[in-house]
Amino acid sequence: xxxxxxxxxxxxxxxxxxxxxxxxxxxxxxxxxxxxxxxxxxxxxxxxxxxxxxxxxxxxxxxxxxxxxxxxxxxxxxxxxxxxxxxxxxxxxxxxxxxxxxxxxxxxxxxxxxxxxxxxxxxxxxxxxxxxxxxxxxxxxxxxxxxxxxxxxxxxxxxxxxxxxxxxxxxxxxxxxxxxxxxxxxxxxxxxxxxxxxxxxxxxxxxxxxxxxxxxxxxxxxxxxxxxxxxxxxxxxxxxxxxxxxxxxxxxxxxxxxxxxxxxxxxxxxxxxxxxx
Amino acid sequence: xxxxxxxxxxxxxxxxxxxxxxxxxxxxxxxxxxxxxxxxxxxxxxxxxxxxxxxxxxxxxxxxxxxxxxxxxxxxxxxxxxxxxxxxxxxxxxxxxxxxxxxxxxxxxxxxxxxxxxxxxxxxxxxxxxxxxxxxxxxxxxxxxxxxxxxxxxxxxxxxxxxxxxxxxxxxxxxxxxxxxxxxxxxxxxxxxxxxxxxxxxxxxxxxxxxxxxxxxxxxxxxxxxxxxxxxxxxxxxxxxxxxxxxxxxxxxxxxxxxxxxxxxxxxxxxxxxxxxxxxxxxxxxxxxxxxxxxxxxxxxxxxxxxxxxxxxxxxxxxxxxxxxxxxxxxxxxxxxxxxxxxxxxxxxxxxxxxxxxxxxxxxxxxxxxxxxxxxxxxxxxxxxxxxxxxxxxxxxxxxxxxxxxxxxxxxxxxxxxxxxxxxxxxxxxxxxxxxxxxxxxxxxxxxxxxxxxxxxxxxxxxxxxxxxxxxxxxxxxxxxxxxxxxxx
Numbered sequence: 001x002x003x004x005x006x007x008x009x010x011x012x013x014x015x016x017x018x019x020x021x022x023x024x025x026x027x028x029x030x031x032x033x034x035x036x037x038x039x040x041x042x043x044x045x046x047x048x049x050x051x052x053x054x055x056x057x058x059x060x061x062x063x064x065x066x067x068x069x070x071x072x073x074x075x076x077x078x079x080x081x082x083x084x085x086x087x088x089x090x091x092x093x094x095x096x097x098x099x100x101x102x103x104x105x106x107x108x109x110x111x112x113x114x115x116x117x118x119x120x121x122x123x124x125x126x127x128x129x130x131x132x133x134x135x136x137x138x139x140x141x142x143x144x145x146x147x148x149x150x151x152x153x154x155x156x157x158x159x160x161x162x163x164x165x166x167x168x169x170x171x172x173x174x175x176x177x178x179x180x181x182x183x184x185x186x187x188x189x190x191x192x193x194x195x196x197x198x199x200x201x202x203x204x205x206x207x208x209x210x211x212x213x214x215x216x217x218x219x220x221x222x223x224x225x226x227x228x229x230x231x232x233x234x235x236x237x238x239x240x241x242x243x244x245x246x247x248x249x250x251x252x253x254x255x256x257x258x259x260x261x262x263x264x265x266x267x268x269x270x271x272x273x274x275x276x277x
Numbered sequence: 278x279x280x281x282x283x284x285x286x287x288x289x290x291x292x293x294x295x296x297x298x299x300x301x302x303x304x305x306x307x308x309x310x311x312x313x314x315x316x317x318x319x320x321x322x323x324x325x326x327x328x329x330x331x332x333x334x335x336x337x338x339x340x341x342x343x344x345x346x347x348x349x350x351x352x353x354x355x356x357x358x359x360x361x362x363x364x365x366x367x368x369x370x371x372x373x374x375x376x377x378x379x380x381x382x383x384x385x386x387x388x389x390x391x392x393x394x395x396x397x398x399x400x401x402x403x404x405x406x407x408x409x410x411x412x413x414x415x416x417x418x419x420x421x422x423x424x425x426x427x428x429x430x431x432x433x434x435x436x437x438x439x440x441x442x443x444x445x446x447x448x449x450x451x452x453x454x455x456x457x458x459x460x461x462x463x464x465x466x467x468x469x470x471x472x473x474x475x476x477x478x479x480x481x482x483x484x485x486x487x488x489x490x491x492x493x494x495x496x497x498x499x500x501x502x503x504x505x506x507x508x509x510x511x512x513x514x515x516x517x518x519x520x521x522x523x524x525x526x527x528x529x530x531x532x533x534x535x536x537x538x539x540x541x542x543x544x545x546x547x548x549x550x551x552x553x554x555x556x557x558x559x560x561x562x563x564x565x566x567x568x569x570x571x572x573x574x575x576x577x578x579x580x581x582x583x584x585x586x587x588x589x590x591x592x593x594x595x596x597x598x599x600x601x602x603x604x605x606x607x608x609x610x611x612x613x614x615x616x617x618x619x620x621x622x623x624x625x626x627x628x629x630x631x632x633x634x635x636x637x638x639x640x641x642x643x644x645x646x647x648x649x650x651x652x653x654x655x656x657x658x659x660x661x662x663x664x665x666x667x668x669x670x671x672x673x674x675x676x677x678x679x680x681x682x683x684x685x686x687x688x689x690x691x692x693x694x695x696x697x698x699x700x701x702x703x704x705x706x707x708x709x710x711x712x713x714x715x716x717x718x719x720x721x722x723x724x725x726x727x728x729x730x731x732x733x734x735x736x737x738x739x740x741x742x743x744x745x746x747x748x749x750x751x752x753x754x755x756x757x758x759x760x761x762x763x764x765x766x
């Protein structure tokens with residue numbers, strides 16, 4: 001055991017200072033698409049919508065392009081198809097902070113104004129500490145590992161007062177992953193009902209936010225078809241920092257993500273990364 | 278390009294023919310063309326793929342009615358395949374010893390059993406259903422304590438000894454096989470990547486190998502080398518995940534933190550060189566969508582070198598920690614006979630002495646010869662030792678691939694789908710991953726059958742609890758390293 005002790009104390013500190021310090025993503029990170037819908041004509045809108053498997057890029061009624069970032073898996077096929085095209089209408093966001101309180105904030109379209117940033121904390125009762133119960137409602141399994149990574153020395157979520165709990169009866173937050181498969185509807189509802197109030201539902205991952213690439217009789221298509229969702233954390237899978245941002249948003253300790261609008265909406269950092277892509 | 282011999286047999290003789298053929302049953306599936314979109318001449322047939330010493334054999338058995346004599350009594354490895362076929366196609370394997378819902382649970386069976394609530398409905402398991410004073414069932418799942426994927430285990434116990442453990446899966450079935458055929462061909466690989474998100478590369482590779490066979494496309498050498506780097510990186514972080522979980526089970530906090538930090542470094546490397554921490558969006562039919570510039574090659578090379586040094590140091594301490602070894606040695610034994618009989622794959626099979634590795638058996642993407650790690654003990658420790666040795670092999674394969682990176686394109690344009698069927702395979706960290714594809718025309722797929730490694734390895738879950746106690750459960754589970762997402766698809 002002394003060897004473990006020496007190993008433990010001999011290693012440098014690696015823990016992030018997030019959210020007090022910055023944690024920049026690597027330069028080529030593909031978090032989600034950013035769109036300037038006004039810069040896309042009808043023909044281009046049809047071409048781009050056809051590249052998008054989860055339907056994040058879709059055409060609105062008048063033929064203009066709309067981006068629903070709650071469906072985006074960051075594959076980048078839309079950016080690939082425009083390779084060499086000088087018009088700067090679509091780019092990839094490398095940002096980690098993607099969580100929002102309302103799905104509307106993740107949608108940009110020509111005739112649509114994004115909802116304002118919500119700053120009001122949820123209840124306010126949970127600012128210091130959150131106990132989290134996770135339920136897998138049909139995920140691909142990677143989100144679970146990213147959630148578990150919150151306990152590793154790089155993220156160490158306990159320093160922020162965040163804890164996992166085995167029983168839903170002790171939980172403040174229900175952290176749901178997956179597009180909600182049909183057999184998981186009842187277990188998910190029953191876990192929610194077992195939680196004391198006030199309670200918060202967080203959808204973690206693009207498939208939990210919207211169903212994403214999955215559709216058909218096997219899936220319901222997003223947690224908010226079953227339960228009222230308070231925080232959406234898109235991402236395929238959401239990175240540990242993205243998960244921390246979403247959980248802290250549930251606690252009312254950070255601000256919502258900016259909208260996925262290419263110019264103006266996104267943070268300066270994200271727009272810079274997008275411009276370079 | 279994987280070649281096989283095809284024999285057509287009658288459905289009534291399928292079981293006898295499969296038993297006579299011997300070898301390892303890789304897949305058994307039904308093709309039912311009556312499911313739309315139906316081709317001009319609809320078929321209803323069973324198809325079995327078997328690996329023998331002579332290579333691959335496909336047995337096709339056209340179905341007249343809906344009933345045929347079950348294969349399972351003669352070839353045990355067919356047990357889950359036949360239940361799956363029964364659930365999805367209504368084809369009845371007559372004489373199957375345990376024909377109960379596998380894929381489709383009745384609604385009341387899908388209900389959660391929260392701790393303390395006694396509304397358990399025991400599966401009808403025939404002879405293996407236990408009864409007697411003091412025997413009770415612990416329903417573990419589908420919502421389990423901790424952050425785990427959804428699965429349910431019905432543990433029958435008298436208190437400490439596990440008398441029987443029944444696994445119930447397919448809570449997570451998302452219909453991936455159907456989705457793969459529904460979506461445009463160039464986007465279908467994105468679905469395959471999300472079947473088992475921790476084996477995205479292996480699933481993308483197996484799918485892409487099948488599509489490349491259909492189209493007769495060759496992957497350029499640079500693309501193949503990048504694929505090997507990605508596949509081995511993926512193997513590393515999955516083997517680390519198993520190690521982290523075992524340390525957690527053994528309450529070895531420092532070990533858990535050290536291995537978790539090592540795993541995190543690999544995900545950060547993945548995020549930096551591919552743009553996704555689980556290496557998605559890189560492998561496509563025809564090669565790779567991404568290329569590594571000189572900076573990426575240097576970053577991989579230097580990260581892997583540092584990482585290997587740190588891993589070796591921590592592993593050395595772990596292998597000298599008695600409290601860890603005590604919990605794994607002789608825990609969850611899987612005999613070589615069972616591993617062969619149930620056609621196990623990956624570290625689970627190799628830990629029980631079975632010499633099987635897709636990278637050598639169905640070669641792809643220019644893998645050089647390497648030594649395949651095996652162990653004869655068959656316990657949890659043997660499976661972990663296989664993984665530890667494979668970490669070394671993977672590091673060596675990454676170094677080799679980095680050196681062999683030649684300038685050139687990383688992908689070839691895909692031609693029309695000319696063959697009428699193809700098999701794609703890849704070795705994920707969990708074992709052999711298979712995709713069987715049939716095209717509808719030159720640019721669309723009509724049929725997809727995928728078989729993740731976890732589908733077969735989950736099938737032996739109830740075989741490894743012989744004389745085990747409740748507190749061994751998590752050690753056994755994590756030494757098997759299973760992916761419910763991959764199994765359920």
